[in-house]
Amino acid sequence: MSTIVRPYGDTTGDGMVQVSFTLPVPHSKVAEGAAAQLARKMGIDPALVVHAKPMGPDFTFFVVYGRVNHLVNLDEVEVVERDYPLLTPKEANAAIKRALRRRLVVVGGCIGTDAHTVGIDAILNIKGFAGEKGLEYYRELKVVNLGAQVSVPELVERARAEKADAVLVSQVVTQRDAHLLNTREMSAAFRESYPSDRRPLLIVGGPRFDEAQAAELGVDRVFSRGTTPGEVASYLVHRLTTKDAVA
Numbered sequence: 001m002s003t004i005v006r007p008y009g010d011t012t013g014d015g016m017v018q019v020s021f022t023l024p025v026p027h028s029k030v031a032e033g034a035a036a037q038l039a040r041k042m043g044i045d046p047a048l049v050v051h052a053k054p055m056g057p058d059f060t061f062f063v064v065y066g067r068v069n070h071l072v073n074l075d076e077v078e079v080v081e082r083d084y085p086l087l088t089p090k091e092a093n094a095a096i097k098r099a100l101r102r103r104l105v106v107v108g109g110c111i112g113t114d115a116h117t118v119g120i121d122a123i124l125n126i127k128g129f130a131g132e133k134g135l136e137y138y139r140e141l142k143v144v145n146l147g148a149q150v151s152v153p154e155l156v157e158r159a160r161a162e163k164a165d166a167v168l169v170s171q172v173v174t175q176r177d178a179h180l181l182n183t184r185e186m187s188a189a190f191r192e193s194y195p196s197d198r199r200p201l202l203i204v205g206g207p208r209f210d211e212a213q214a215a216e217l218g219v220d221r222v223f224s225r226g227t228t229p230g231e232v233a234s235y236l237v238h239r240l241t242t243k244d245a246v247a
């Protein structure tokens, strides 16, 4: 397989892409021209405005279809690969029992003003996600789900009270980088309140996080869209029951 690729539209390697955006301009010929100009500046040439819809009196939504001339080198793509084995719930339970001789405690919730609980519930609640049961299903995991809009002091206090091994935080709203600011506030609060060798594992998740951002956010791991409970359980087991796990 070639490591140099281009987008596929009508024929292999023709470079065709489709983008959508909104401009703060009432719908008109000028607005459509502006959309085409923006697309050309983005490297789409020729750029065809295939859809334009007024969004109220002052805005227009566009879909533009056209050719990009850029190439992508797969060898230069950087991603965070899973560096731990995927376990079944049975294997995860057995590993926890063997290593800890007690249940592993997980405290989770949405911090800040974020009320999008569907994501954290998909990971924690027994009903799970994508055909996998959530962490509540694991016999050797004790799950404390604090739900929506948990303040950072409240999260730290509850983590201490429960003697949490891991804290799982969800952030879905990204307006004004709220997810990044809240995560940094949370990780700083845990560092302040625990000696470094006693701090629980800090895990953050949400659809718009970049998995490569863990270090700069001060957390141990970032999970993004499409995460399944089994991946999270396997990571917890790897980090909290394996002596050679990378810190």
Ligand code: B12
Pocket (backbone or CB within 6 Å): 113, 114, 115, 116, 117, 118, 119, 120, 122, 123, 129, 168, 169, 170, 171, 172, 173, 174, 175, 203, 204, 205, 206, 207, 208, 223, 224, 225, 226, 227, 228, 232
């Ligand atoms: C459902 C929903 C709501 C519901 C939430 C109900 C609930 N109890 O959660 C309600 C109606 C309350 C709502 C309200 C709002 N919403 Co809303 N909402 C959505 C919607 C449609 C779906 C989100 C969802 O449930 N996804 C399904 C779950 C399973 O996916 P997920 O969250 O990505 O989770 C997965 C992974 O990310 C990961 N994950 C997530 N968290 C964690 C945590 C850990 C520890 C781990 C390991 C993994 C993990 O695992 C999950 C499973 O794979 C999205 C749009 C969309 N299609 O995504 C908008 C969306 C998120 N909402 C949005 C907005 C703006 C709002 C409001 C501000 C609207 C308003 N003006 O009032 C309010 C904010 C309320 C608040 N205080 O937070 C915007 C956010 C934009 C942005 N850039 O920030 C979105 C993107 C819609 C949009 N396109 O504008 N919303």
